[in-house]
Amino acid sequence: MYIGRFAPSPTGPLHAGSLVAALASYLDARSNRGHWLIRIEDIDEARTVASAAEHIIQTLAALGMRSDGEILWQSTRQERYNAAFNQLGNAVYACACSRREIADSRVSMASDGAAIYPGTCRHGLAPGRVPRAWRVRVPDANDSQTLIQFHDRWQGLIEENLAAHVGDFVLKRADGFWAYQLAVVVDDAEQGVTDIVRGADLLESTTRQIYLQRLLGFSTPRYLHVPAVVNDRGEKLSKQTGAQPLDVGNPIKALIEAAAHLGLTLSHTPSSVDEFWTMAILEWEQRFVRI
Numbered sequence: 404m405y406i407g408r409f410a411p412s413p414t415g416p417l418h419a420g421s422l423v424a425a426l427a428s429y430l431d432a433r434s435n436r437g438h439w440l441i442r443i444e445d446i447d448e449a450r451t452v453a454s455a456a457e458h459i460i461q462t463l464a465a466l467g468m469r470s471d472g473e474i475l476w477q478s479t480r481q482e483r484y485n486a487a488f489n490q491l492g493n494a495v496y497a498c499a500c501s502r503r504e505i506a507d508s509r510v511s512m513a514s515d516g517a518a519i520y521p522g523t524c525r526h527g528l529a530p531g532r533v534p535r536a537w538r539v540r541v542p543d544a545n546d547s548q549t550l551i552q553f554h555d556r557w558q559g560l561i562e563e564n565l566a567a568h569v570g571d572f573v574l575k576r577a578d579g580f581w582a583y584q585l586a587v588v589v590d591d592a593e594q595g596v597t598d599i600v601r602g603a604d605l606l607e608s609t610t611r612q613i614y615l616q617r618l619l620g621f622s623t624p625r626y627l628h629v630p631a632v633v634n635d636r637g638e639k640l641s642k643q644t645g646a647q648p649l650d651v652g653n654p655i656k657a658l659i660e661a662a663a664h665l666g667l668t669l670s671h672t673p674s675s676v677d678e679f680w681t682m683a684i685l686e687w688e689q690r691f692v693r694i
């Protein structure tokens with residue numbers, strides 16, 4: 404049974420970029436005759452905007468996309484993240500380093516621009532040092548387990564050496580904040596997600612997520628990362644880069660534009676939202692499902 408999901412962070416209204424990710428995940432679920440779930444990734448309270456989640460859910464519904472099951476809210480799931488964190492046992496250790504201390508160690512940069520953690524606290528904290536975060540150990544550079552590979556249905560073969568390019572990464576901060584990587588892996592496993600379809604901006608997170616899946620004994624879903632939508636300056640569309648809320652006054656136009664970004668040609672202009680979905684699902688199926 405195919406189970407897919409769309410998992411927005413409620414930091415603002417749906418925009419053209421997030422619509423593309425929603426559309427792709429919905430098309431893939433429908434053309435595989437599967438279930439499609441909405442999950443609200445609201446664990447980062449500092450970034451969560453009140454009522455943004457409801458707005459996103461309503462906008463998706465106006466475009467014909469409704470969750471096939473109960474909507475999961477990450478803010479309600481602290482206990483589950485804690486249980487997974489505890490399950491990791493000795494794979495996790497306390498780290499007392501400040502951002503400045505890590506930057507000053509002059510290590511190289513990780514693929515996402517963060518400094519690669521030099522491993523300072525791997526063997527325990529010096530007396531008097533207070534934990535700021537908990538990190539998960541990645542295998543050493545000479546250990547074959549540190550190379551994570553997967554086949555992405557859009558991007559092809561992706562591989563990353565965790566020791567060389569990521570380093571031990573944070574799962575939890577002392578202020579109680581859970582890292583995105585852990586929450587996503589726990590939720591996908593519990594919801595039985597078989598297929599993750601999302602924007603390519605999350606490609607660089609995938610190898611860390613696969614590593615966590617392996618440590619926790621979860622199976623690894625299939626992945627498909629669609630090209631991110633960028634603005635005139637080449638920046639990924641987001642609230643931070645000034646993306647405009649989606650205009651759902653004309654749902655067919657919004658859907659056609661998102662479909663065009665995914666390379667769907669649509670043989671003619673659909674006259675209704677329902678007709679759009681019939682055409683788009685068929686075209687997606689021919690391209691990604693029938694091989």
Ligand SMILES: [Zn+2]
Nearest residue numbers: 498499500524
């Ligand atoms: Zn440290």
